[in-house]
Amino acid sequence: MVNIAILGFGTVGSGVAEVIEENRQSITHNAAEEINVKYILDIRDFPDSPFADRIIHDFSVIEKDPDVKIVVETIGGAKIAYEYTRRALMAGKSVVTSNKELVATRGHELIEIAKQGNLNYLFEASVGGGIPIIRPITQCLTANELDEIYGILNGTTNYILTRMITDGAPFEEILRDAQRLGYAEADPTADVGGFDAARKICILADLCFGKSVDPEKIRIEGISGVTLEDVEYARRLGCKIKLLGRAYRLPGGRITAYVAPHLIHKQSLLSNVDGVMNGIVVHGNALGECMFYGAGAGKRPTASAVVADVIDAVKHMKARKYLGWDESEPGYLVDAEDVVTRWYIRTGSGLAAIGAAFGDLRLISFPGEYPGAGPGEYAFVTPAMTGRELEKLTAGMEIRSRFRVL
Ligand code: HSE
Numbered sequence: 001m002v003n004i005a006i007l008g009f010g011t012v013g014s015g016v017a018e019v020i021e022e023n024r025q026s027i028t029h030n031a032a033e034e035i036n037v038k039y040i041l042d043i044r045d046f047p048d049s050p051f052a053d054r055i056i057h058d059f060s061v062i063e064k065d066p067d068v069k070i071v072v073e074t075i076g077g078a079k080i081a082y083e084y085t086r087r088a089l090m091a092g093k094s095v096v097t098s099n100k101e102l103v104a105t106r107g108h109e110l111i112e113i114a115k116q117g118n119l120n121y122l123f124e125a126s127v128g129g130g131i132p133i134i135r136p137i138t139q140c141l142t143a144n145e146l147d148e149i150y151g152i153l154n155g156t157t158n159y160i161l162t163r164m165i166t167d168g169a170p171f172e173e174i175l176r177d178a179q180r181l182g183y184a185e186a187d188p189t190a191d192v193g194g195f196d197a198a199r200k201i202c203i204l205a206d207l208c209f210g211k212s213v214d215p216e217k218i219r220i221e222g223i224s225g226v227t228l229e230d231v232e233y234a235r236r237l238g239c240k241i242k243l244l245g246r247a248y249r250l251p252g253g254r255i256t257a258y259v260a261p262h263l264i265h266k267q268s269l270l271s272n273v274d275g276v277m278n279g280i281v282v283h284g285n286a287l288g289e290c291m292f293y294g295a296g297a298g299k300r301p302t303a304s305a306v307v308a309d310v311i312d313a314v315k316h317m318k319a320r321k322y323l324g325w326d327e328s329e330p331g332y333l334v335d336a337e338d339v340v341t342r343w344y345i346r347t348g349s350g351l352a353a354i355g356a357a358f359g360d361l362r363l364i365s366f367p368g369e370y371p372g373a374g375p376g377e378y379a380f381v382t383p384a385m386t387g388r389e390l391e392k393l394t395a396g397m398e399i400r401s402r403f404r405v406l
Helices: 011-022 024-031 059-064 080-090 100-116 134-140 155-167 171-180 195-209 228-236 299-315 351-358 387-393
Strands: 002-007 035-041 068-073 094-097 146-152 239-249 255-265 277-284 288-295 340-347 363-365 378-381 399-405
Touching: 002 011, 002 059, 011 024, 011 035, 011 299, 024 035, 024 299, 035 059, 035 299, 059 080, 068 080, 068 299, 080 094, 080 100, 094 100, 094 299, 100 195, 134 195, 146 195, 155 171, 155 228, 155 239, 155 277, 195 239, 195 255, 228 239, 228 340, 228 363, 228 378, 228 399, 340 387, 351 378
Parallel strands: 002 035, 002 068, 068 094, 255 399
Antiparallel strands: 146 239, 146 277, 239 255, 277 288, 340 378, 340 399, 363 378
């Protein structure tokens, strides 16, 4: 029997305990060992929980118990979770986590500590909730040179954008539903502002391209600027608006990474990834394009990935799984404003200003055509150019929305 401890009994932590209990038989078979939840660390008590007898409040009990071989960290954040992860690894325990903030910001360091102790630090649940993506990148696709990865990486914002498209419901109401359903982060600005997706695309870029990408250094745009007019104009172009995290290689071994709303064509792989679902597209030079699709948030889908990592850690007690990346170097990350793309623009400036900046363009919308649109509103798509070039061309214009077109 292998004893484990769960740190944090919130949505994901309680899901992990429940899945281990519920699927005890098949998990024991798959791990070739019984997995026992010996402790659950939380600051709260849960007197009505079937796991009430395992709740403890002092981390050092876990740290000092040699019977605990694996620690599941589902606290979240990069402060106390960092300290406990470090201490657990130093105490000779493998760690499994769903914590994207910690992996994105301190992953390199924690993997190094794990390596020194011949331990595992596994984080399949940190990206895409229940979707297998970390293991495919680090195992199944290793014959490829990977040149691009992009996807819908945040369930909460995808749920909000989908409902804006399907029922035109008010933003606040949809967000409340997402929180009630357990999709949103404790602080939903991490979802809405694109920070959660940024952590995830950085982890994917770390793994795909081999060097650390700091979420603090990439461009991040959330969905708060997306309006119902944008949704309508995108529809006229045969597109949907989706929040994408994207990273790709540029000539000379450099990469770019960013998070932003995009117009994506209805025929593209990701356009039917709706609701809380996530979809991740990887491009490799031997494989071509491959998409991973599934539930990107929520208690049980995330627990599914965490528990699979626990099983993997049990099966690799004395054999490290190779996972990791190098530190970044100057010039490696190129600002997303310096790479070329087409842009969707919604503007309150008139035809003379649009013509002076862009010449002849096909307009998607004219003033007065769409009820609810701001006064004198036009929308169009530009030729391919960098964000900085666009900034210069539109310096004197009133820009209401500006999104990339994939
Ligand atoms: N808040 C996240 C989301 C949870 O909505 O995708 C999963 O990481």
